Amino acid sequence: MTNKKQDKILDVSLLKRLSHYIKPYRLVFIGVFATVILLAAFTTTIPYITQYVIDNNIAQQDSKSFLFFIVIMFGLLLAQTVFQLLFIYYAGWLGQNVVKDIRVKLFNHLLQFKMKYYDSSSVGVLITRAVTDMERIADIFGQGLFMIFRDVLTMVVVSGVMIYMNWKLSLIVFAMLPLVLYATRIFQKYMKRAFEDVRTEVSNLNSFVQERVTGMKILQLFTREETEYKNFQKINERHKKGWLKTVWYNSIFFPIAELSSSITIGLIVWYGGLNAVQDNTVSLGDLIAFIMFIPMLFRPLRQIADKFNTLQMGMVAANRVFKVLDTTSHIDDTGTKEVSHFNGNIAFKDVHFSYVADEEVLKGISFNVNEGETVAIVGATGAGKSTIINLLNRFYEIDSGTISIDDHDIKDLTLASLRSQIAVVLQDVFLFADTIINNITLNHPEITEEQVHNAAKEIGIHEFIMTLPNGYHYNVKERGAMLSSGQRQLISFLRAYVTNPSILVLDEATASVDSYSEQLIQNATDKITRNRTSIVIAHRLATIKKADKIIVMDAGRIVEEGTHDELLEKQDGYYKNLYEVQFLQAEEV
Template sequence: MTNKKQDKILDFSLLTRLSFYVKPYKWVFIGVFLAVVLLAALSSAVPYLTQYVVDNNIAKQDAEGFLFFVVIMLGLLLAQTFFQLFFIYYAGWLGQNVVKDIRVKLFNHMLKFKMKYYDNSSVGVLITRAVTDMERIADIFGEGLFMIFRDVLTMIVVSGVMIFMNWKLSLIVFALLPLVLVATRIFQKYMKRAFEEVRTEISNLNSFVQERVTGMKILQLFTREDTEYKKFKTINNRHKKGWLKTVWYNSIFFPIAELSSSITIGLVVWYGGLNAVLDNTVSQGDLIAFIMFIPMLFRPLRQIADKFNTLQMGMVAANRVFKVLDTTSQITDTGTQEVSVFNGNIAFKKVHFSYVEDEEVLKGISFNVKAGETIAIVGATGAGKSTIINLLNRFYEINKGTITIDNIDIKQLTLGSLRAKIAVVLQDVFLFADTILNNITLNNPDITEAQVQQAAKDIGIHEFIMSLPEGYHYNVKERGAMLSSGQRQLISFLRAYVTNPSILVLDEATSSVDSYSEQLIQNATDKITKGRTSIVIAHRLATIKKADKIIVMDAGEIVEEGTHQELLKKQGGYYKNLYEVQFMQTAEV
């Protein structure tokens, strides 16, 4: 069934779906359609008039009539040029506007995907869908569908005029058409398969290059250049082979089409010439008109095959884009309650969660955080600490249990309302290729530069920012490459602070910073956590010691709870052992 579907010349269900995006531009569509009809009608006018002029004006030496028809043909050529210009421009205009609308819808759809979708998806493939595949969809209108319709209509009109003029010569022409039609059908079928392969290899190539460029530092640190070079050569070679298949099919088909056209012209000249000499049943005008008509009949047929390549590439791309659009991987935002501010009472009640089915990461954990309280969560890697933060923000849906804030189930809150009042500072800071100011405000018009500067002064990092070449307008480049890891962390901390969150989350926010930056963050932490509910996924000793409560996790379960001093008093306790092994070493340093 899959192969049959792939071998279809036209997927009408897909074209019907695309037509939905054409509706806002229906008058342009109608205009282009009418231009196609007029171009098809005008295409046969010049050869037909040529036949008339040769037989009735040139043969009879009628100079006045000859000049009259020359003027008419000139007018037809000018009209044909005008409608051709209109057709090409507005067909392309329509395609670009349709693609603009689909691309906006796709990006908006992708913005709402669950984190799990991105965990399992290649960034390079998604970029291909949003950029390269979109251009192929535009070609459906600009170079595919309308062009094919124009050529088919031209062939129908030309065939009708030929039969009207001389049915015997027409039979000679039509006798060779089945050969080209069969060749065209076979060509289209194999080209469709070839383009499926090409699109797959382009996605693989984009994904590979994007990941390697992003991770170039790791490749060079571990001297993996030669290995990655060989992998790239393999992927690039598969991409080349995919394209060479299309080149091979083209190199077979187009010479056959040209040869058929040349043979047909030769047969028409031979048969028509004999009849013109022997019994005068074919006129000189007929011969000249048919010599003009044959390329107009065979060339569109060849062009149709070529445009079908474009159309099929566009349809393959559209299928891939619509597959992403049809993906239902969004968090269900069915909440109806809007909350302007939280008091900050958080409760996890018997929460179970797994990233992979039947592999639980959290195994029925329960804990409470009182408003204004600072709690620290500690445990070995993989214990489930960061998962708690992800679930609090509803990046993932829990399997069982409930999570409440101020006694409201977070599923009853709108996602925007929930996330707007929770600020998270991650260990791995992501900065955009933009100014420091825009990375802090994320282009939120409600946050002014004056507010950002005041917030920076409050937490003691204003001087650091002003020491940069352009201060708050310094462009940090892609992923914040112009800043150190500690500086990036400070920017991330300020980004969270300016939103004035009800709940603050620090996910190992000081684990990769220098001692100076850590001191700045510790001072800022003391300021902004005061009177505000805070959850700290702990790494540094100072943060843990100041927490109102420490939750100790192991393998998805809470094994201990208490203050720093209370937990140290538990002989053989998990936290005491963790402290002695890890944190006391930090204290000694």
């Protein structure tokens, strides 16, 4: 069944789905089709007039209406040029507008996906869907569908005029058509398969390059340049072979089409010439007109095959894009409650969660965070600390249990109101290729630059920002490459602080920052957590000691809970051992 579906020349259901995006531009759509009809009429009229002029003026040596028909032909050529221009422009205009709408819908759809989707999806593939595949969809209208309709209509009109003028000569032309039609059918079938392979290899190539460019520092640190170069050669070779397959099919089909056209013209000249000389059943005008008609019949047939390539590439791309649009990997925003402020009482009750089915990461954890408290979460890597942050913001859905804030189950809250009251500073700080002010406000219309300046002064990082060229308008480039890790962390603290959140979540990470930045981060942490409910994944002893409560996790379970002093009093306690082995040694270093 799958192979049959892939071999279909046209996927009607896919075209029908695309037609929904044409509705806002249906007047342009109708206008383009009307232009196609006029172009087909102009194309066939000129040879017909040529036949009439040769038989009635040139052959009869009558010049009375000769100039009139020359002017008519010139007018038709001029009109054909104008309508051809309108056709090409508005067909392309329609394609780009349709793609604009689909791209906006796709990007909005991507914004709604939950993190689990991105955990298992290639960034390069998604970029291909949003950029390269979209241009292929635009070609469906600009170079595919309308062009095919124009060529088919031209062939139908040309065939009708030929039969009307001389049915015997027409039979000779039509006798060659089955061969070209059969070759076209085979060509289209194999080309669609080839384009499927091409699109797959393009996605693989995009993914490979995007990941290696992003991780170039790691490749160079571990001297993997030569290995990755060889891997790239293999992927690039597959990409080349995919395209060469399409070139091979083209190199076979187009000479066959040209040869068929030439043979047909030869047969017309031979048969028509004999009849013109022997019994005058074929006029010289008929012969010239048919020589003009044959390319008009065979060239569109060849072009249809070429445009089918474009159409099929567009349909393959559309199918891939619609697969993403049909993906329902999003958090159900069915909550109805909107809260403008939280007091900050957080409760996890018997929460179970797994990223992968039957592999629990959290195994029935329960804890409470009271209003205004700072709670530190500690534990070995993989204990489930960061998962708590993800679940509090509903980046993932829990398997069972409840998470509530101020006695509101977070599932009953709208995602916007929930996340707007929780600010998160992640360990891996992400900055956009934009100015510092835009990275802080994220273009929020209600956060002014003056508010940002005041907030920066409050947490003690205004002077650091002002030392940069252009200050708050300094462009940090992609992923904040122009800043150190400590500076990026400070920007993320300010980004969280200016939103004035009810709840603050910090994934502290200062292992790779200098002592000056670490002191600024410590001061910023003290400031933004003051009188605010805060959950901190602690990496420093100073933060842990200041916490009102410490939650100790191991293998997805809470094993201990209490203050720093209380937990140290437990003989052979998990926290005490962790403190002596990890935190105390780190502090001494």
